[in-house]
Amino acid sequence: MYIPGYYEFVNPGKILSGKYALENISTEFKLFGSSRVMILSDKVLEKLGQVQILSDALISGGVKVVEIYTDIPADSSIEVVNKIAELYRKANADSIVALGGGSVIDTAKGLRMLISQGGTDILKFVGAEVLPYAKHVPFAAVPTTSGTGSEATAVAVIKDNGRKVKMEFISQFLLPDLAVIDERFTTSMPAKVTAMTGLDALTHAIESYSCLQKNPVSQCYARSAIELIKDNLITCIESPNDRKARLAMANGSLLAGSAFSNSMVGIVHAIGHSLGGVCSLPHGLAMAILLPHCMRFNLDKCRDDYTEILKMFVTPEEFVAVPASQRAEKCIEVVTAFAHSAAEKAGLSLKLGDNKINRDDFNEVAQRAINDGALIVNPKAAGLEDVLAILNAAY
């Protein structure tokens, strides 16, 4: 097993996973000494009645819900965070529960940072890896998609509309105190979203397992994530109401989130971020399309890790049947087949050309990708030409 010369690992917050997880938030909050909760969510979840389910659970447990904010857009911004902070203070809230996907949870992370540090503008804390510990604001994240893993990461991505850039905040103090997975919220995702977010989680796990910053703990989390995703993603797409499979996928996503929050990701995300920025390709879809091509690119630096990953995907008999020198290649083959099978069942195509991506944009995408921070921990150095070759292969 690989052990780096030095590594650091920040554990995720307390995990509450499974039946009636929501009902247990209030006792946890009371232990923190807080009783006035602000809920953050989005309009869709409010309409589906899920915000009500959460609020009922909190109130039944004996805490007060003093404010509910659901006007969070898909790409949350600095302005939204600043505005919510005002409402939070007006309502005299003392804790936060975020219910939603990556955007809602990242918004809540921003809010929590602003409340904790004080002040009215979160922009002050950009690039603040060196943020000191400030006032503790109890914070629970309840994910409704199984992909971003944001409930277990120390990162928040929030848009600065003024400068039209996505700001990345990294600090261990962004980690939610509670990562809450409740099976009531796992079955609402449609097939396409299930496939895309699930393959995003798989990408987190695979990139985390094989990148420069990997360590024994992150690899442990990544391994469990890969096994859970491999066993359950297709079931979730085919039988969306299978709660057991959904709960397992949500756990896979959380573990993958914690893994990559500690080890970072690599070239798949570098190119994926740029495809999102330039061509508005949904993140999970970009991951699914790029993963096999990027694994092929990294192959010569990742033989050992890919061999290990193959072990997670196939039975021991199948594993030994593959000659040792071919196992890394076989791993890429198996992962590719898995991604294609999930995509096909959800009605997605894994070709850039089929997803309204124009080759004319490739130069700009590649230019942005090589300046993306994710590339620094990719096991293999990649230049403009390498990224262009990957994009063309994925077309």
Added chain:
Amino acid sequence: MNRLSLFRKINNKFKSLVAKIVMLVLYRAIKVLAREDSRIMNEFLTWKDGLTVALEASPDGTAIYMQKYGDKLKRIKACSNVDIRITFRSVDAAFLVLTGQMGVARAYAEHRFMLNGDICQTMSLVRCIDIAESYLFPRLLTKRILRKVEKKEFSTLRVYRKIFVGV
């Protein structure tokens, strides 16, 4: 109580000194290569005019500050408000990186330094440092610490001559 042992004191001083010297050489190398090496030249052109960079090697203040000024790189006085700040977490970490025992990517992965500033421009700076190291350090060493050893466009001797003699 709260007294540094003599050995550690000397050790810190020595590492700080070496770090300072290597940072100066690295700065001069990038300055020279920004005009001579086509790849660093191209990177350098993408930096915004007036970009300021701080390399801080240790808490005792061993640091170097530079700024892009027109088509040149120049040293500036210590300042707190820079665009990119790379702060090593210990002088020992700075020593590892600056003496070529560890590449920048590895150092990042091992949390050896803290970074404040725009990540895009930092990535460009990192590529420049990687290329500069390909010139400054022997190949036997760079092969071990760099993910990819860039081809040299001219000899290491010429770079060192330009750094120290100026022609």
